[in-house]
Amino acid sequence: MAALLVCLNFVMDPMQMLKRYVVPYWINVMWLDLVTYLLHHHGHEDKLPWYRGKEWSYLRGGLTTLDRDYGLINNIHHDIGTHVIHHLVPQIPNYHLVEATEAAKPVLGKYYREPDKSGPLPLHLLGILAKSIKEDHFVSDEGDVVHYEADPNLYGQIKVTAE
Numbered sequence: 223m224a225a226l227l228v229c230l231n232f233v234m235d236p237m238q239m240l241k242r243y244v245v246p247y248w249i250n251v252m253w254l255d256l257v258t259y260l261l262h263h264h265g266h267e268d269k270l271p272w273y274r275g276k277e278w279s280y281l282r283g284g285l286t287t288l289d290r291d292y293g294l295i296n297n298i299h300h301d302i303g304t305h306v307i308h309h310l311v312p313q314i315p316n317y318h319l320v321e322a323t324e325a326a327k328p329v330l331g332k333y334y335r336e337p338d339k340s341g342p343l344p345l346h347l348l349g350i351l352a353k354s355i356k357e358d359h360f361v362s363d364e365g366d367v368v369h370y371e372a373d374p375n376l377y378g379q380i381k382v383t384a385e
Contacts, residue, residue, distance in 0.1 A: 256351070257290075257299075257302060259351070259354075260290050260347055260350065260351060261288060261289075261303075262287055262288075263358050263370070264288060264358065264370070269369045270286050270288075270369075271367045271368065271369055272368050273366065274368065275366040276366055278366070281310070285309075285310075285330075287305045287306055287309050288306065289303050289306050289323065289334075289336075289337045290303045290337050290344070291337045291340040292344045292347075293342045293343050293344045294342045295343075295344060300319075301320050304320055304322075306323070306330075306334065307319055310326070338350075357370065358370035358372070359373040359376055
């Protein structure tokens with residue numbers, strides 16, 4: 223692949239390669255990072271625990287992920303928001319994830335957190351992302367059941383105030 227890209231740089235103008243390959247590639251990488259972050263970092267009112275050591279199990283690990291509603295994007299990405307059932311039973315094909323999630327909800331009961339509903343565009347996730355970035359900085363090095371904590375010194379002396 224690297225050799226092909228080098229050859230294309232000679233055949234095409236490097237600026238065209240930047241526009242046609244590099245920029246779309248980085249947009250894709252950023253999108254996948256954002257989706258993965260939101261499925262595993264909560265920004266949730268109920269702080270979900272992270273388990274380590276003897277407290278961790280496959281089931282507990284799967285239940286610390288969240289489903290998200292990505293609006294119209296759900297269908298484009300093969301129901302990417304059905305993440306809990308994907309972690310609990312990864313053998314389920316993507317085209318059965320919605321059905322499997324609906325079937326699992328009564329079994330999971332209080333351990334399933336219904337995602338906030340989206341409009342056509344998942345703009346509600348920006349608030350969740352901002353809250354998570356503000357509050358979920360690290361987990362303690364101590365203990366087998368830990369929660370994300372905020373580091374009050376992370377942003378130094380910068381104070382954001384609404385005027």
